[in-house]
Amino acid sequence: MADLFDAVDDDSTESEVRRVRAPLAVRMRPRVLDEIVGQKHLLRPGSPLRVLAGEKGRATAAQSVILWGPPGIGKTTLANVIARSGGRKFVELSAITAGVKDVRAVMEQALQDRDFHGISTVLFLDEIHRFTKAQQDALLPGVENGWVVLIAATTENPSFSVISPLLSRSVLLTLTALEDDDIADLLQRAVTDRRGLYRSVSLSDSAREHLVRASMGDARRALTSLEAAAAVALEESSDHQSSEVQQESVPEITLEHALEALNQAAVRYDRAGDQHYDITSAFIKSIRGSDVNAALHYLARMIVAGEDPRFIARRLVVHASEDIGMADPTALTAAVSAAQAVQLIGMPEARLNLAQATVHLATAPKSNAVYRAIDAAIADVKAGGAGSVPLHLRDAHYQGADALGHGRGYIYPHDEPAAVAAQQYLPDELMGTVYYVPSRYGAEKILAERLERLEGFLRSGVQLI
Incomplete structure (x- = not known):
């Protein structure tokens, strides 16, 4: 049996087009690679x-x-x-x-x-x-x-x-998520294509922009929303059209039609106004700047505009380590918990979890020490500064490892006072290198003092406790 989206081709008559009852997303399914967006x-x-x-x-x-x-x-x-x-x-x-x-x-x-x-x-x-x-x-x-x-x-x-x-x-x-331009092209094609709405409606710029944002990169969701908005526009046009008056133009899908179809409020979230990346940037910078009210404001704007809550959660998880780190180790736990809650319960309830994590991160002490430390270490490795793993740290569990000297002389830290063993860990080429420099804020202030004692012990065996 032929697929539903095979029911219409370029030679089909208009009546044949109208007889197709498959959902728009099915009818517009690409038949060849050149029809695929993104x-x-x-x-x-x-x-x-x-x-x-x-x-x-x-x-x-x-x-x-x-x-x-x-x-x-x-x-x-x-x-x-x-x-x-x-x-x-x-x-x-x-x-x-x-x-x-x-x-x-x-x-x-x-x-x-x-x-x-x-x-x-x-x-x-x-x-x-x-x-x-x-x-x-x-x-x-x-x-x-x-x-x-x-x-x-x-x-x-x-x-x-x-x-x-x-x-x-x-x-x-x-594969990568579809870009906004890809979704916009797909919507316009669906309006004019014989397999789609076939010019029975037109699509306003504001409606297109909102449908693009609401789709969150999902082509099927975009086409399903377009079909619903077109039905609203056609029904409204039919109600207002007089039986004695010949309609001169096709109905236009407006922002109001899109809103009614999607049943959600709109926020200007387009390229000409509050851009997606601008709002996201303002959200993160408000958290980084410890302005909890501003952070909640931008969070609300993203939620109302239909931003993917998983995207918001991912930004919170990244920010928890990038700008807070060990100054408040519980920040990452809060962010990951919010991300898991989004997956478990979805919107609109998950707005509470996102808000709680936002408040936690905005009010937490800030430090980018972890961020700087890992980037410095990665830069050394990329520059060829990896070095050889010291023999006493190498794996000694396979046959023949002992003959190579692997693991010989390794000191088991749990057998030592304070569970710290003074032995070489970095490769010879990187001895003395320091990547992690804790700040003096929040929990890192205490961590900095402990790290100073640890480094002194590892370097010269100075009493740790």
Whole structure:
């Protein structure tokens, strides 16, 4: 059976267009790579995705790929587009519900389809990071022997969630969240495309900007919101149109229509006014400046404008270490707890958790010592200052390590007074290097005094306590 979004093509009549009842997001689903918005870094001529889909409409390669990126950015759409090329068969499994038995059944069928019917199979596996090692192992024969072209999607780092043999047999492609311009282009295309609203409405700039912001980089959400706003505009136009008067122009989707459809208040949050990055910057700088009221003001503006609460939570987590650090070690705990609460309960209730974390961070003592310390250490490593790990610190648990002198002479700190052992830890090339310099504020004031005693003991064995 043909897909719903195949019901309309460029040769369809207007009546055929109107008969399509599939949701707008389904009708506008890309059919070829050139219709996909965003991911330009993956869609250049000659890129693995274009080779896999066939540059000239025919599949030319059978290279499996792993798509890594946040939810709602088109991983399934990419898999569908690739599967449609070259007459391939498309099979979709979810790692949440599928088991080893399901994987093996797909592999056996794919082998039969290839050998007896000359049909290649594309297996799309969503959330592969949820597969156990045994389940991922079941994929290897089919991938290695070319029975299937695996397209696996994951929101977690494949280096930690996908087994090495499978990772080495696939091309890893990193997808990024859709930009505002990508969403705006998609909305405009949906207004004019024959598969979409087909010029039955027009879209005002203010409505487009608000729909873009409310979508939070999710193409499906943007199209669903547009469809709802168009329905509001068309219904209002129908109510006001006199039966004796011929309508001369199509209804326009205004900001008010978008608001009614989305059922949320609007805040000017566009490029010409309170820009997204300006509000975010003001929010962070108000926390850094310890102005709790200003921080809450900018937090409120982001919430009312429909900013992704996960984005706000991530900024709080970063700020807790970047600008507070060890001056108040509980700041990071508060920020991470707020981020977890956002995931657990969602909005609007999570506004309270975000506000609590904001107040905590804004009123906490400030220090960027941790931020400066790690950047200084990274700069040394990048400059070639890594040095050799001292022999007594090296791993001594494998056979032959003792003969190499690994671990010999290591002093176990817990056997020493105050659980501190005076021995060399830094490589020879970096002896005496200081990265972490605590401030004299908050808990770091006490930490600075302890660190001074620790460094004196490690350098010269001066009594620690």
